[in-house]
Amino acid sequence: MAASDSPLSVLLEDPERSALMSDVDGTLCRIVDRPDQARVPVRARESLEILADSLALVACITGRPSPVARKMVGAEKITYFGNHGLSYIKPGQDRPTVVIEGEEAERARNFIREHDNPFWVTSKIRIEDKGPIQALHWRGAGNRTEAVVRGIADHAQSAGLATHWGRKVLELRPPGMEGKAGAVDELLDGIEIDTVVFAGDDRTDLEAALRLRKLAEEGQLKNLMIVAIDSSEGPPELVEMADLVVAEPEEWIDLIEDLAARASEAAAGATRPE
Numbered sequence: 001m002a003a004s005d006s007p008l009s010v011l012l013e014d015p016e017r018s019a020l021m022s023d024v025d026g027t028l029c030r031i032v033d034r035p036d037q038a039r040v041p042v043r044a045r046e047s048l049e050i051l052a053d054s055l056a057l058v059a060c061i062t063g064r065p066s067p068v069a070r071k072m073v074g075a076e077k078i079t080y081f082g083n084h085g086l087s088y089i090k091p092g093q094d095r096p097t098v099v100i101e102g103e104e105a106e107r108a109r110n111f112i113r114e115h116d117n118p119f120w121v122t123s124k125i126r127i128e129d130k131g132p133i134q135a136l137h138w139r140g141a142g143n144r145t146e147a148v149v150r151g152i153a154d155h156a157q158s159a160g161l162a163t164h165w166g167r168k169v170l171e172l173r174p175p176g177m178e179g180k181a182g183a184v185d186e187l188l189d190g191i192e193i194d195t196v197v198f199a200g201d202d203r204t205d206l207e208a209a210l211r212l213r214k215l216a217e218e219g220q221l222k223n224l225m226i227v228a229i230d231s232s233e234g235p236p237e238l239v240e241m242a243d244l245v246v247a248e249p250e251e252w253i254d255l256i257e258d259l260a261a262r263a264s265e266a267a268a269g270a271t272r273p274e
């Protein structure tokens with residue numbers, strides 16, 4: 001029997017009804033200036049793989065496309081929910097399953113197609129095509145550009161799109177897309193889960209955490225632990241509502257690694273002859 005002094009050991013009490021969910025950037029790895037250079041430590045991958053053998057669900061929920069997240073984290077046995085809840089890729093799948101399809105998926109792209117003009121380029125607005133989500137970046141541009149982006153946001157809203165603000169980025173999304181909160185719903189749909197541990201560092205993670213808290217309050221989850229990775233850039237609300245706050249990704253990975261060791265011990269104990 002594993003000792004109960006690990007904060008995450010609640011997951012091993014009834015592992016077949018337990019889920020571990022983690023953000024990637026800023027949670028399983030440090031944020032770096034160039035996102036393509038972010039690296040998830042090998043010990044994180046190995047620990048997630050071990051836990052995937054014990055727990056009902058291990059998932060990464062990220063703003064990156066799900067295949068990119070899988071390549072980055074490297075664990076084959078876990079589920080990846082990508083682009084803030086837009087598509088997921090399960091163990092053994094080659095291609096992601098897209099949650100929003102058809103006309104809805106094209107709405108933001110169509111808006112950009114109809115309204116993009118050379119003035120956006122001279123204002124230093126860069127468009128990132130994330131499929132159903134279209135992101136307008138203006139890092140490096142001034143206040144005047146921000147005013148232009150605000151104008152675009154108003155326009156997009158009157159065209160029926162949802163707007164989501166990040167750090168020097170505006171995302172245009174189809175209406176009804178619930179980001180990571182929607183990802184959490186989708187992940188828990190159709191499986192019996194009583195216990196969830198969720199970790200994240202950013203505003204989108206707060207949305208997921210609030211959804212999980214609501215499910216716990218409604219009695220749909222028996223145990224919920226929200227882990228916040230503290231950072232000066234993250235929303236203070238996430239740290240305030242969290243059950244556990246760690247200072248950096250390495251500390252969160254320490255906890256996962258410790259839990260994986262306990263899961264291995266428990267599995268060895270279960271198969272050891274009397």
Ligand SMILES: [Mg+2]
Nearest residue numbers: 023025026202
């Ligand atoms: Mg993050």
